[in-house]
Amino acid sequence: MRNIAVVVVDMLNPYDHDDADLLEKSVEQIVEPLSGLIRRAHRSSHARLIFVNDNHGDFTAGREELQRRALDGRRPDLVEPVLAPSDSPFMPKVRHSAFYGTPLDYLLRSEGIDTVVLAGQVTEQCVLYSALDAYVREFSLRVARDCVAHIHSDLAEASMRMMERNMSAELLPAESCLDV
Amino acid sequence: MRNIAVVVVDMLNPYDHDDADLLEKSVEQIVEPLSGLIRRAHRSSHARLIFVNDNHGDFTAGREELQRRALDGRRPDLVEPVLAPSDSPFMPKVRHSAFYGTPLDYLLRSEGIDTVVLAGQVTEQCVLYSALDAYVREFSLRVARDCVAHIHSDLAEASMRMMERNMSAELLPAESCLDV
Amino acid sequence: MRNIAVVVVDMLNPYDHDDADLLEKSVEQIVEPLSGLIRRAHRSSHARLIFVNDNHGDFTAGREELQRRALDGRRPDLVEPVLAPSDSPFMPKVRHSAFYGTPLDYLLRSEGIDTVVLAGQVTEQCVLYSALDAYVREFSLRVARDCVAHIHSDLAEASMRMMERNMSAELLPAESCLDV
Amino acid sequence: MRNIAVVVVDMLNPYDHDDADLLEKSVEQIVEPLSGLIRRAHRSSHARLIFVNDNHGDFTAGREELQRRALDGRRPDLVEPVLAPSDSPFMPKVRHSAFYGTPLDYLLRSEGIDTVVLAGQVTEQCVLYSALDAYVREFSLRVARDCVAHIHSDLAEASMRMMERNMSAELLPAESCLDV
Numbered sequence: 001m002r003n004i005a006v007v008v009v010d011m012l013n014p015y016d017h018d019d020a021d022l023l024e025k026s027v028e029q030i031v032e033p034l035s036g037l038i039r040r041a042h043r044s045s046h047a048r049l050i051f052v053n054d055n056h057g058d059f060t061a062g063r064e065e066l067q068r069r070a071l072d073g074r075r076p077d078l079v080e081p082v083l084a085p086s087d088s089p090f091m092p093k094v095r096h097s098a099f100y101g102t103p104l105d106y107l108l109r110s111e112g113i114d115t116v117v118l119a120g121q122v123t124e125q126c127v128l129y130s131a132l133d134a135y136v137r138e139f140s141l142r143v144a145r146d147c148v149a150h151i152h153s154d155l156a157e158a159s160m161r162m163m164e165r166n167m168s169a170e171l172l173p174a175e176s177c178l179d180v
Numbered sequence: 181m182r183n184i185a186v187v188v189v190d191m192l193n194p195y196d197h198d199d200a201d202l203l204e205k206s207v208e209q210i211v212e213p214l215s216g217l218i219r220r221a222h223r224s225s226h227a228r229l230i231f232v233n234d235n236h237g238d239f240t241a242g243r244e245e246l247q248r249r250a251l252d253g254r255r256p257d258l259v260e261p262v263l264a265p266s267d268s269p270f271m272p273k274v275r276h277s278a279f280y281g282t283p284l285d286y287l288l289r290s291e292g293i294d295t296v297v298l299a300g301q302v303t304e305q306c307v308l309y310s311a312l313d314a315y316v317r318e319f320s321l322r323v324a325r326d327c328v329a330h331i332h333s334d335l336a337e338a339s340m341r342m343m344e345r346n347m348s349a350e351l352l353p354a355e356s357c358l359d360v
Numbered sequence: 361m362r363n364i365a366v367v368v369v370d371m372l373n374p375y376d377h378d379d380a381d382l383l384e385k386s387v388e389q390i391v392e393p394l395s396g397l398i399r400r401a402h403r404s405s406h407a408r409l410i411f412v413n414d415n416h417g418d419f420t421a422g423r424e425e426l427q428r429r430a431l432d433g434r435r436p437d438l439v440e441p442v443l444a445p446s447d448s449p450f451m452p453k454v455r456h457s458a459f460y461g462t463p464l465d466y467l468l469r470s471e472g473i474d475t476v477v478l479a480g481q482v483t484e485q486c487v488l489y490s491a492l493d494a495y496v497r498e499f500s501l502r503v504a505r506d507c508v509a510h511i512h513s514d515l516a517e518a519s520m521r522m523m524e525r526n527m528s529a530e531l532l533p534a535e536s537c538l539d540v
Numbered sequence: 541m542r543n544i545a546v547v548v549v550d551m552l553n554p555y556d557h558d559d560a561d562l563l564e565k566s567v568e569q570i571v572e573p574l575s576g577l578i579r580r581a582h583r584s585s586h587a588r589l590i591f592v593n594d595n596h597g598d599f600t601a602g603r604e605e606l607q608r609r610a611l612d613g614r615r616p617d618l619v620e621p622v623l624a625p626s627d628s629p630f631m632p633k634v635r636h637s638a639f640y641g642t643p644l645d646y647l648l649r650s651e652g653i654d655t656v657v658l659a660g661q662v663t664e665q666c667v668l669y670s671a672l673d674a675y676v677r678e679f680s681l682r683v684a685r686d687c688v689a690h691i692h693s694d695l696a697e698a699s700m701r702m703m704e705r706n707m708s709a710e711l712l713p714a715e716s717c718l719d720v
Contacts, residue, residue: 050599059590059629059630059631059643059647060626060627060628060629060630062602062603062604062630062632063602064602064604086600087600088600089599089600090599090600090602091599092602092643093643094643094646094647095316095643095646096312096315096316097312097316100316100643100646101641101642101643101644101645101646102641102642102643103599103632103633103634103635103640103641103642104641105641106497106634106635106640106641107599107634109469109497109498110498124342124346125346128342129312129316132276132277132309132312135276136275136276136277136280136309137466137469138469138470152345154338155338155341155342155345155346158334158335158338158339158342159338159342161335162304162308162335162338162339165332165335166304166305166335230419239410239449239450239451239463239467240446240447240448240449240450242422242423242424242450242452243422244422244424266420267420268420269419269420270419270420270422271419272422272463273463274463274466274467275463275466280463280466281461281462281463281464281465281466282461282462282463283419283452283453283454283455283460283461283462284461285461286454286455286460286461286677287419287454289649289677289678290678317646317649318649318650455676456672456675456676457672457676460676484702484706485706488702489672489676492636492637492669492672495636496635496636496637496640496669512705514698515698515701515702515705515706518694518695518698518699518702519698519702521695522664522668522695522698522699525692525695526664526665526695
């Protein structure tokens with residue numbers, strides 16, 4: 001029974017946007033633990049590994065194209081270790097929340113998942129917004145605290161406290177995120 | 181042409197929940213400017229005044245009942261001056277965002293509204309979450325900065341910065357919120 | 361454990377719209393069995409009784425107002441026997457489906473409901489559309505076939521076949537709808 | 541200004557499901573007019589061409605994979621002439637409606653589209669359900685009547701009447717669907 005989903009948000013990034021330099025520094029810190037979390041979730045019998053990624057406004061682009069652009073971007077070293085395994089669900093998204101305009105809610109419910117582990121970028125934007133949408137839908141929340149990257153550390157820190165205090169999220173190291 | 185909506189969130193509150201004492205102190209500061217904003221929006225020919233309020237888990241309760249309970253609660257002085265005029269739309273909500281499980285998106289679009297002014301409580305929860313849901317739907321955002329009340333001032337302050345920086349919200353005094 | 365919900369759609373009707381005369385004839389046939397279904401669902405320990413009703417474009421109107429207008433309408437005899445008990449959830453809706461712009465999905469999931477029984481009007485419109493929205497969300501469907509009223513019998517008959525064939529709905533008499 | 545969208549539903553089909561034989565006969569009739577409609581919409585300056593296709597339960601599959609499977613299926617002759625141009629938006633869907641769990645609503649609104657032309661398969665299922673979801677969202681509806689394919693002709697015929705009568709859809713030949 002898979003009742004935990006690890007949702008990896010927006011790690012396919014060409015790092016060519018505003019503030020990319022600030023973000024990269026933070027992403028450098030999470031690549032190794034996130035890579036490990038992805039590997040463990042992929043092997044796990046009770047966890048479901050799901051990738052959701054912004055299409056950056058290009059509605060013609062799917063998995064292959066978004067992956068290619070990220071690998072052809074400025075920092076393939078931040079992309080390659082955390083790529084989605086080919087047998088993992090992958091959903092393009094069009095706005096900040098992983099739930100908006102995607103079948104994530106449907107997939108989670110149809111698999112009986114009750115706990116969502118969030119990882120990826122950006123802590124104070126897509127991660128926070130996805131957390132909120134999981135919370136209003138009554139999913140239990142975990143945030144892999146060493147697997148989320150930010151642009152602004154003060155807003156990221158406030159976001160982590162909001163998720164913990166107001167969304168009852170557990171902030172856990174990657175190695176504990178799949179514990180039952 | 182009404183292209184601005186003032187959305188007043190969760191001001192019907194019996195103030196009997198955890199942290200109500202912290203919240204009340206903040207609400208005391210906003211009652212007067214919010215009352216003025218409601219009055220001006222109600223009179224305005226280009227603004228639409230909409231009230232959205234949590235049902236506090238009671239799906240049998242509608243406008244009259246939620247209003248009665250708030251007026252019978254601990255702080256009717258914080259409720260009475262900001263009641264919804266009887267000819268203003270009123271929507272019960274069931275979770276934090278004013279958009280989740282409500283017809284708010286439908287009403288805004290069917291009236292051609294492109295700008296949402298947020299007011300009410302709690303800045304770092306329902307106001308922030310409603311702001312996000314307006315933002316992903318591409319509404320322009322204004323926050324009436326003297327008409328939003330918080331429980332925790334540090335999280336509220338971070339929320340205001342998030343709305344301004346990451347959701348392109350204008351933080352305005354009530355008296356400027358209806359400017360075109 | 362309440363795992364069945366009986367959803368009664370749009371029975372608060374002043375019967376002053378186009379085609380009301382065609383509809384009334386059909387509603388006359390369902391009032392008695394629907395009244396019985398409402399009574400049994402209300403008493404049942406494993407069923408949840410929920411009312412969803414169009415606001416007919418008036419976003420200021422809630423439960424009391426919609427009820428009053430229907431009772432003051434042309435056919436109170438079709439309204440009074442099927443009124444919502446005061447302790448039953450009631451949701452205004454703004455478009456045809458009982459799921460669109462309402463917290464119905466949230467309420468069903470938060471109560472662990474897996475089976476939706478549909479009753480009310482109009483078979484080939486709001487009932488069909490609500491059935492579809494329940495079906496895409498993977499709820500099991502039952503239609504109380506003696507508790508749904510139509511305007512056009514040919515479209516209603518096609519709708520019943522669509523729900524049975526394409527949405528795996530069981531078409532049952534009211535007296536069997538709560539069977540486990 | 542593109543204010544019309546042509547939404548092509550579920551034409552990537554390996555035709556290996558139940559009732560595929562019934563469906564194929566109908567699809568054979570629409571391939572030529574649909575191919576023409578796609579070509580004209582693709583060239584048009586005021587129309588937006590969008591493809592939405594079921595993922596058949598495989599959340600790892602995107603555009604390339606769904607296209608490959610359809611072309612490798614039993615009837616590539618029904619697939620090849622109506623493939624999505626590479627510069628057209630493509631959205632996987634997971635249930636029957638083209639709006640459910642997809643960014644279609646977002647894309648239509650962000651481009652200022654007010655009129656949706658539906659084409660594809662199956663008339664009495666995904667086309668009907670997508671029509672409903674467009675209708676509740678207040679889009680004007682056109683159905684390219686020679687570009688929709690059915691499994692059961694009686695239900696398809698009833699669906700066309702429902703869309704025309706109850707959803708104010710215009711049923712038009714492909715050659716008139718882009719008229720302003």
